[in-house]
Amino acid sequence: MIMEITIKDDFDLAKIADSGQCFRFNEVPEPCDKAEGAAHKCYSVAALNRHVYIKELGQNRYEFDCSKEEFDSFWKRYFDLDLSYKKIRERIDEEEDPYLYRAAEYGKGIRILRQDPWEMLISFIISQRKNIPAIKASIEKLCALAGNVIADDPETGRIYSFPTPDKLAALSMEQLSGCSLGYRDKYVHQAALDVVSGAVDLSALEKVGDDKLMEELLKLFGVGVKVANCEILFGYHRLDAFPKDVWINRVLEEQYPQGFLFDKYAPYNGVMQQYLFFYSRSMG
DNA sequence: AGGCAGGTTCTTA
DNA sequence: TAAGAACCTGCC
Numbered sequence: 399m400i401m402e403i404t405i406k407d408d409f410d411l412a413k414i415a416d417s418g419q420c421f422r423f424n425e426v427p428e429p430c431d432k433a434e435g436a437a438h439k440c441y442s443v444a445a446l447n448r449h450v451y452i453k454e455l456g457q458n459r460y461e462f463d464c465s466k467e468e469f470d471s472f473w474k475r476y477f478d479l480d481l482s483y484k485k486i487r488e489r490i491d492e493e494e495d496p497y498l499y500r501a502a503e504y505g506k507g508i509r510i511l512r513q514d515p516w517e518m519l520i521s522f523i524i525s526q527r528k529n530i531p532a533i534k535a536s537i538e539k540l541c542a543l544a545g546n547v548i549a550d551d552p553e554t555g556r557i558y559s560f561p562t563p564d565k566l567a568a569l570s571m572e573q574l575s576g577c578s579l580g581y582r583d584k585y586v587h588q589a590a591l592d593v594v595s596g597a598v599d600l601s602a603l604e605k606v607g608d609d610k611l612m613e614e615l616l617k618l619f620g621v622g623v624k625v626a627n628c629e630i631l632f633g634y635h636r637l638d639a640f641p642k643d644v645w646i647n648r649v650l651e652e653q654y655p656q657g658f659l660f661d662k663y664a665p666y667n668g669v670m671q672q673y674l675f676f677y678s679r680s681m682g
Numbered sequence: 683a684g685g686c687a688g689g690t691t692c693t694t695a
Numbered sequence: 696t697a698a699g700a701a702c703c704t705g706c707c
Contacts (some may be wrong), residue, residue: 418688526689532705533688580703585690622690643688675688686707693700 399465404458408483410442410507411454417508419632419677421521421534422541426451426554444541445476447559449549474510478635479660486666487673490551497653498670500578501677508672516593517560518620518633522625523585532578539577544569566590566645584610608636631668638665646671649678668669 415423422444439454450473451463462469474480487506494647515675520540525533537560544565545558561569567590592598598618603611611634615626629642640660642650650658663670 405684527687527702528689528704529687529706535705538691575703578704580705581690581701584704620690623690629687645688678689684707687705689702691701693698694696 399462399468401462401464401466401469402455403460403462403469405460407479408457408487408507408509409458409460409477411452411460412439413505413676414509414511415441417505417672418530418679419628419672420445420511420513421530421537422560424534431509439573442554442557444548444557444560445459445511445613446517447546447548448472449557451554474502478509481509482610483669486669495659497649498673502670503672504680505673505676508669508671508676510631510635510672512635513632514560515520515603515629515633516563519589519615519629520586521561522524522568522628522632523589523618523620524582525628526582526620536578540566543573543577555563563593565592567594582620585618586617589621604634611636616643630632632672637668638669639669643675645675645678649674 399560401504412425414420415425420443422442424442426440426442428440429439438456441452441454443450443452448468450468453461453463455461462473464473487502508674521533524536528536538558541558541560542556544561547556548559549557566586569587569590571583571587574587577583579586589598593600598614603614606614608630610622611630612626615621615629616623621629624641624643627639630636631639631641640646660667
């Protein structure tokens with residue numbers, strides 16, 4: 399089934415795929431377009447137990463390889479299409495904050511996806527002191543080992559769901575090590591056990607306040623302030639969370655010695671963080 | 683070959 | 696309470 403749609407607001411699949419917030423979102427060599435010489439870019443997006451191919455048609459037109467029902471009930475929300483990122487971007491004053499203005503122009507099209515808290519928790523625990531290709535490789539190994547097949551195309555290969563907490567908790571330390579997790583294997587294992595046992599209730603945390611959410615996440619073994627903020631921003635979609643990694647710290651140091659305008663951009667500081675991260679990382 | 687990559691925990695003063 | 700070392704692994 400194919401579903402075609404026009405998206406007028408900021409929406410750039412290449413930038414989202416490369417923004418560092420998702421690890422199972424990749425450009426693929428035209429699996430959804432068998433036509434010879436077609437110039438349309440295609441993307442494969444896996445989210446928890448769903449998967450879709452998206453083709454860029456140009457002119458703000460996109461083809462989703464799913465039914466309208468699937469799009470309306472899942473992908474529309476996943477891409478946060480009810481929120482205008484253009485309007486958020488327009489909060490930035492070029493004269494007052496030229497660096498962020500440039501970063502936002504450069505990163506125009508990035509959105510904060512509504513991803514699953516469990517998948518994000520494990521993904522960002524794995525992310526510590528790893529580069530993005532290594533993070534992706536570990537996650538794919540985990541999915542192949544403990545996920546289910548959710549798409550199986552003879553040409554494009556198999557896509558696996560992200561492992562459920564109990565499937566992940568059931569893996570041995572040897573199996574986890576086989577996913578190149580390094581010293582993070584025990585963090586992943588413990589997080590899975592905590593979620594399975596109910597010691598941590600990720601869905602109940604949807605309802606608690608920001609401070610309480612941070613406090614609870616920090617109790618998890620292997621979760622510090624940076625990973626917790628990624629979970630709050632990407633897993634719980636609280637758009638004011640502002641994860642500080644090495645890149646962001648460098649930007650704050652070099653470009654904002656007098657301080658970043660957190661008050662001005664609330665409650666969307668996390669969106670600004672994404673522009674800054676994407677910009678600084680691609681500038682080198 | 684040795685350093686480093688989207689940090690966190692553990693140890694020490 | 697705060698700085699420094701240690702930590703897996705893979706890739707330059």
